[in-house]
Amino acid sequence: MLTQPRRSELSAGLRLWRQRRRVSQLELAVRAGTTQRHVSFIESGRSLPGRDMVIRLAESLQLSLRDRNALLLAGGFAPAYDEAPYDDPGLGAIRAALRSIVEGHRPYPAVVVNRRGELVLTNRSFDALTADVAPYLREVPINGPRLLLHPDGLAPRILNFDEWSWHVIDALTREAALNPDPGADALIEELTALVPPRPPTGPDHLGFAVPLRLRSEYGELRLITTLTRFGTAIDVTVSELRMEAFLPADEPTAKALRSLDPGGSG
Template structure:
């Protein structure tokens, strides 16, 4: 359904995303199955692409579904992807699957968060791990990065806080570069003010591979994290969900987690 036509806004949006993704007009044309000339004409506003071409271009640029919808609207077309509330009956099967996955991770902590990092779902092991944090941080909406790095949250118990806090902030920054949003920038700024200066590199620096070393009632834990996304989601809400699991980095941590949350 054609709503309105604003090719200049669409042209600027496509050019912005292509530049951000560091893709040439020729490369984008090849990915989308069109010509460089056509892409050039679209970006200059000399050609107005059809709905299918907008979808192909935004898919080729690997845009988040929310931003694909925005560019479709900018071109005068209705959104292609639904945005269903998480608690809607239509996402019942997704909720059930996520609950079962998180339960299957016990006794290892695991969470599902939305694009803002706000908690959508957590297993009991995560709640056990975060027990003792301030009520303000544990009151919905619970922002997981804030809970981890806030002095009233887990920060005082993180033994390698300077290294791990910047590991979290750097991950958020990389995500914001790929999928920019004002709330992401605000969160990064907030968290940066909470952590110590970035530590100097040492001979044992492991780059992005920074285990979380956390003090617990059952001894010190060494945890590594995994991140999982829905790779083929066609709903905006589902596409923005991500699951993060905290896994033991050694046998003593595995045993301690089993004591903390007996299955």
């Protein structure tokens, strides 16, 4: 049986996540296949849900696998999802597949980052694009957003830095709102101090800074970005990986990227 402190931890955790997701008790109950009364009793500590119900509630709230494990632990249950280090032998097939994808994206830059925005994999096109940044910014662990926005990183070469920097910060802020993390909050605060004030928006504003305009030895590069996540991962580490790939927004950029990385297949 759950102790009262543990029961309170589960109740508070469920209530906090439901409020963060802006979901009513009734809506959560419908999603999880239970009743509003049962959800209310769980949140008040009057009812003790089983393991299956905790998983259903966590899934209905679209929690990350990491946060689902935390909610299970709060309920006195063992974690349901493994968390292997990225270099674990058991993830060898995943690493090989990701390497094949990012290298196959050449001559266009691509990276794989973890939940903290740290680069766990890059292709040679990205390495060539960032070859002249300060060496200390490329010391492991390399933080991708910091590499982009730091004045010793790519920032001096970003022609639309005033706008595009807020595109990066806003994306980090949205992610932090969905999956709170003290490290993410600290990074957002650090990067916000590095960029100009948010530029004003007018009636023709279409959103911040797409594409990225980057100065290079082959002329201006105009890049659009794509984001890919694992949709069915059952390992915490894998579920938190995402691939960020850059694509040319015009033919001159495509030609310049082929010159930047002549070995690419594009």
